[in-house]
Amino acid sequence: MAEKFKEKATVVYQSCIAPDIYSMWLQTAKIASQAVPGQFISIYCNDASRLLPRPISICEINVRSGMLRVVYRIAGKGTEEFSRLHPGDAVDILGPLGNGFPLERARGKRALLIGGGIGLPPMLELCKQLPGEKVIVAGFRSDTFLMEDFQALAPVAVATEDGSTGAKGTVLDAIREQGLKADIIYACGPTPMLKAVKNYAAEEQIECWISMEERMGCGIGACLACVCQSKEVDEHSRVHNKRVCKEGPVFEAGEVEL
């Protein structure tokens, strides 16, 4: 596994791209050059009363300029603090963390990249780096975001719960409506969506990789807070508790209980 770094990153640009959804570009010294799609960074709060780092998935990687893009939702006081950062502000980050998506598995195949809500951002860098044919399936409650970014790279199918854009319903409704076929699936999103995608992939016998989320402590595999139930015995405790931050966040769908 690549090295991890704790750095003081600098905010290059930040904007609100949908209600409560922010896009932030960070200048890093080393992390951008080491990161791969599907990995995440831990962002630390400047307010010292908030101790735990916030794990946020990497949306885009620009190795040449050493920049990373994160797209996150305000979910509490920590992310609210991040949303108030301005260009030039410093923020402590740790990364790159986690395993990332397996890219080579998609070579010569048709891939579906499925993102639900705030699970969509990591699909952007994946889309850029994944070999083979690909179609994006994006699910939202109502407001869409990152659509232009994806449309510049690949065909996009959209579903919204309220039907305001694309298919009315879930990502699976969009897949069925458009008759999308795949040999491999990559998915990130809320647990009900991951469950549905996992079942769909199992029924259709499609290889499927999902990115998981869990409350994290250290972010590097030491504290054992962010475990998920795994079919296989885990590397750390030899029980069935894989660490989302270390063995994950990306797992083969059959490997984890949702």
Next chain:
Amino acid sequence: METRSMKVNIAGVELKNPVMTCSGTFGSGMEYSEFVDLNVLGAVVTKGVANVPWEGNPTPRITEVYGGILNAIGLQNPGIDVFCERDIPFLKKYDTKIVVNVCGRSVEDYCEVAERLGDEPVDLLEINISCPNVKHGGIAFGQDPKAAAQITGAIKRYAKQPVIVKLSPNVTDIAQMAQAVEAAGADAVSLINTITGMKIDIHKRQFALANKTGGMSGPAVKPVAVRMVYQAANAVKIPVIGMGGIATAEDALEFILAGATAVAVGTANFYRPDATAKIVQGIQDYMEKYHISDITELIGAVR
């Protein structure tokens, strides 16, 4: 230049400096070795290990509170066999003392682990009778002086290494607990373990932790910990290892002045992965600044 000694002695084991890690916050050092040179630490205290693997609690296992965190990991661990094969050889590569935290559900479980460690290159055992997050064992032994003395005595019959007993702050009289385990043969005490707490998510209207309650740690608990370390250190003759919210050298020095022979860094590792090494350096700088030639001069210096 004057020579300055940071060496401290815990039950006959000499630590190169008083900075240790808190059990459960540092794994067995592997993950943190990317951020900290383990050779600079006085000792690494491992995550609790039992006789067999433990699954731990359901998730969510961790949440944040003002100036601290609550955790209810539930002592997930690989059991003593894997630990001896994997974790001890890893730590042996470093020039630091190895303290193994021992947990169990019954007196027999604890004794079995202590006995297994007898022939391992381990320097000290730390007996966890204060974990608030497991139903059996742990704190069941840590809130009653008689039960604490009984388990300490039993483990002492099996342990070849000196025994540190880790005390719970969730008691009325910490001095009485420290005296009870000292009388039963403990070679040192460490405190504080986490303070039992609870957090409720008002939007979801549910507990923030699957276990409902969790152990609170972090800077917010430090004044409680300093007070308890002071009381324990004044009640017993054995060394006291102080912990609870230590994030800086200043914090560590407070505990030492209160009577701690050594200190341990826990929650701070989560937000400052190199906190331990920074604290060693900071204590050294303090000794330079105030011309302290031997750190032991500072232990319990405030009365």
